[in-house]
Amino acid sequence: MTAMLHIDGLWKTFAGFVATRDVSFDLMAGETHAIIGPNGAGKTTFFNLITGHLRPDKGSVSFEGRDLVDLPPQKIVRLGIARSFQRINIYPRLTVFENVQVALIAHEGQQWNLFRPGRSLHRQGTQELLELVGLAPEALETAGELSYGKQKQLELAIALASQPRLLLLDEPTAGMSPQETGETIASVRDIVKARGLTLLFTEHDMSVVFGIAERISVLHHGEIIASGAPDAVRNDPEVKRVYLGEHAHG
Amino acid sequence: MPSYRQLIASAIVVLLLALLPLAGSRYAIDLTTEVLIYALFALSLNVLIGFTGNISFGHAAYFAIGGYACAILLTTYGWPLALALPAAVVLAGLVAAVVGYFCVRLTQIYFAMLTLAFAMLVWGVAFKWKEVTGGDDGFTGIKMPAMISHHIGYFYFTLITVAAGIAALWVICHSAFGLTLVAIRENSVRAGFIGVDTRHMRWAAFTVAGTFGGLAGALFGMYHRGMYIENAFWTESANVLIMVLLGGIYSFIGPIIGAAVLHLLQTFTNQYTPYWPTVLGLILLVIVMVLPDGLIGLARRVRGRGGRP
Numbered sequence: 080m081t082a083m084l085h086i087d088g089l090w091k092t093f094a095g096f097v098a099t100r101d102v103s104f105d106l107m108a109g110e111t112h113a114i115i116g117p118n119g120a121g122k123t124t125f126f127n128l129i130t131g132h133l134r135p136d137k138g139s140v141s142f143e144g145r146d147l148v149d150l151p152p153q154k155i156v157r158l159g160i161a162r163s164f165q166r167i168n169i170y171p172r173l174t175v176f177e178n179v180q181v182a183l184i185a186h187e188g189q190q191w192n193l194f195r196p197g198r199s200l201h202r203q204g205t206q207e208l209l210e211l212v213g214l215a216p217e218a219l220e221t222a223g224e225l226s227y228g229k230q231k232q233l234e235l236a237i238a239l240a241s242q243p244r245l246l247l248l249d250e251p252t253a254g255m256s257p258q259e260t261g262e263t264i265a266s267v268r269d270i271v272k273a274r275g276l277t278l279l280f281t282e283h284d285m286s287v288v289f290g291i292a293e294r295i296s297v298l299h300h301g302e303i304i305a306s307g308a309p310d311a312v313r314n315d316p317e318v319k320r321v322y323l324g325e326h327a328h329g
Numbered sequence: 330m331p332s333y334r335q336l337i338a339s340a341i342v343v344l345l346l347a348l349l350p351l352a353g354s355r356y357a358i359d360l361t362t363e364v365l366i367y368a369l370f371a372l373s374l375n376v377l378i379g380f381t382g383n384i385s386f387g388h389a390a391y392f393a394i395g396g397y398a399c400a401i402l403l404t405t406y407g408w409p410l411a412l413a414l415p416a417a418v419v420l421a422g423l424v425a426a427v428v429g430y431f432c433v434r435l436t437q438i439y440f441a442m443l444t445l446a447f448a449m450l451v452w453g454v455a456f457k458w459k460e461v462t463g464g465d466d467g468f469t470g471i472k473m474p475a476m477i478s479h480h481i482g483y484f485y486f487t488l489i490t491v492a493a494g495i496a497a498l499w500v501i502c503h504s505a506f507g508l509t510l511v512a513i514r515e516n517s518v519r520a521g522f523i524g525v526d527t528r529h530m531r532w533a534a535f536t537v538a539g540t541f542g543g544l545a546g547a548l549f550g551m552y553h554r555g556m557y558i559e560n561a562f563w564t565e566s567a568n569v570l571i572m573v574l575l576g577g578i579y580s581f582i583g584p585i586i587g588a589a590v591l592h593l594l595q596t597f598t599n600q601y602t603p604y605w606p607t608v609l610g611l612i613l614l615v616i617v618m619v620l621p622d623g624l625i626g627l628a629r630r631v632r633g634r635g636g637r638p
Binding site: 130132151152153156157161162164168169170171172173177180181182184185186189190191192193194195196197198200237240241 | 500501503504505506507508509511512515516518519520521522523524525526527530533579
C-alpha cells in the first residue's frame with residue numbers, strides 16, 4: 080500500500096536553528112496519527128512545511144503522488160488538505176456563520192462571482208457544519224467575541240468546509256480547560272470517523288493523544304525519534320527520557 | 330439582495346435629490362453635484378480600504394486618468410459622450426490593472442508607498458505632457474454635449490450616473506467576491522488556507538476601485554469644464570482617504586457620509602477662513618483619536634450596536 084502523504088528527508092533551518100532535521104514520514108489513508116513533542120520541538124514548522132506556508136530547504140512532500148513543494152497554500156487546499164492553526168486564525172469581525180460560509184464559497188470556487196449575494200450562498204451547508212461542531216447557537220455572533228474554546232471549534236468548522244480528505248489539526252485543544260479538551264477530542268474523533276478522514280494532529284498533552292491516535296510519532300529538536308503504536312511509543316526508552324521524563328519533572 | 334427597507338430608503342434619497350432643482354438655488358445644486366461625485370470617488374476607494382484592507386495613497390491617479398481621458402476624448406478628438414465616458418472609465422480601469430499588478434505583490438506600508446509612487450508618476454505625466462494635457466495650465470474648455478451643458482441637466486446626469494455606479498458597487502461589495510475580500514481583510518493568511526488566491530483577489534479589487542474612481546473623475550472634469558494637475562496630486566489622494574476614514578471604512582455607506590460631511594465642511598469653512606488645512610488636520614486628529622470606525626461607527630455605538638460591516 081502506498082502512503083497518502085509521503086515525506087522524505089525534509090529539512091528546514093531558520094538562521095542556523097534547525098527546526099526540521101531530516102524528517103521522513105509516511106501517513107496511510109484512514110489513519111489517525113499524532114505528532115507529539117515538547118513545545119519548540121518543531122511540530123508547527125512541520126505542519127507549515129506540509130501545507131505550503133513554509134518552503135523546505137531540502138526534501139520532498141507528496142500527497143497522493145503529487146509533489147507539494149513549491150505549491151502555495153491555496154493550491155494545496157484544493158488538493159484535499161485542510162488545516163487548523165495552533166494560534167486562533169479566524170475572521171474576527173465576521174459572524175461565526177460568515178466565517179464558515181466564506182470557506183464554502185472558496186471551496187466551490189465562487190469567490191470570483193461579482194453578482195451573486197455572498198450571504199445567500201451555502202446557507203444550509205454552513206448551518207450543518209456549525210451544528211456538527213456545536214456552534215449553531217452562536218451562528219450570528221461576531222467571531223472575535225467568542226470564547227477561546229469556541230473559536231477553536233470554529234477553526235475546525237472552517238477547515239472542514241474545504242471538504243478535505245486529509246485534515247491537519249495543530250494543537251486542537253491548546254489552551255482549553257480539561258472539560259473542553261475532552262469534548263473537543265470526542266467531537267473530532269466522531270467527525271473523522273463519520274467522514275472517513277485521515278487525521279494528522281499535533282499535541283503536547285500526552286493524555287489527549289492516547290485517547291484518539293492509532294499511531295504516534297515523537298518529534299524532538301526537529302527530529303522524529305520514535306514512531307509507532309501508542310503503547311510501543313509510550314514504552315520507548317528514548318521517548319521516556321526526552322519527553323515523558325521532562326513532563327514528570329515539570 | 331438589499332433588504333426591502335434599504336431599497337425604499339435609497340429610492341427616497343434619489344427621489345428627494347431629483348426634486349432639488351425645483352426648490353434649490355444654483356448654489357445648492359452645484360454643491361450637491363460635487364458631493365455626489367466625491368461620494369462615488371470615496372466609495373470606490375473603500376473597495377480597497379474597507380473591503381480588502383489595503384490602504385492606497387494614490388487613488389487620485391485613477392480619478393485624474395478618468396477625468397483627463399474623458400476631457401481629451403470629448404474635446405481634442407471630438408468623440409461623443411456615449412463613447413468618451415466609457416472609454417475613459419475603461420482606461421482608468423486598465424491603468425489600475427497594470428499598476429495593481431505590481432502593488433499587490435506588496436502589503437501594508439510598502440503597498441501604500443507603491444500606490445503613492447505610481448500616482449506621482451501619473452501626476453508627472455499630466456504635468457509634462459503639455460501638448461495633450463495642457464500641463465500646469467490645466468486642460469480647459471471641455472466641449473460638453475448640449476443636453477448636459479446646463480447646470481441642472483448636468484446635475485441629473487450626475488445623479489443618474491452616480492446612482493448607477495453606487496448600485497453597481499453595492500452589488501460587487503455584497504457578492505461572494507465582496508465577502509471573500511472581507512475575509513482577506515480580516516485574515517489573509519487564513520483566506521489562503523481555504524483556497525483563496527489572495528493576490529489575484531486583491532488585484533481584482535484594485536482594478537474595480539480604479540475603474541469607479543475613473544468614473545468619478547470623468548464626472549468631475551466635465552462638471553468643472555477642466556482638469557488640472559492638482560487633481561492628480563497626492564493631496565487629492567489624501568483628501569479622499571480622509572473622506573473614507575471620516576465616514577467609516579466598515580460600512581458600505583460610510584464613505585458617502587464622509588464625502589458629504591467633509592466636502593460641505595470644506596466649502597463652508599472656506600467662506601470664513603483661509604485655514605481649511607488646519608481644520609482638516611483637526612478633523613483627522615479626531616478620527617484617529619476617537620472615531621476609528623468613523624461617523625457610521627459612532628452612530629452604531631450610540632444605537633448600541635457593534636461596529637460590524
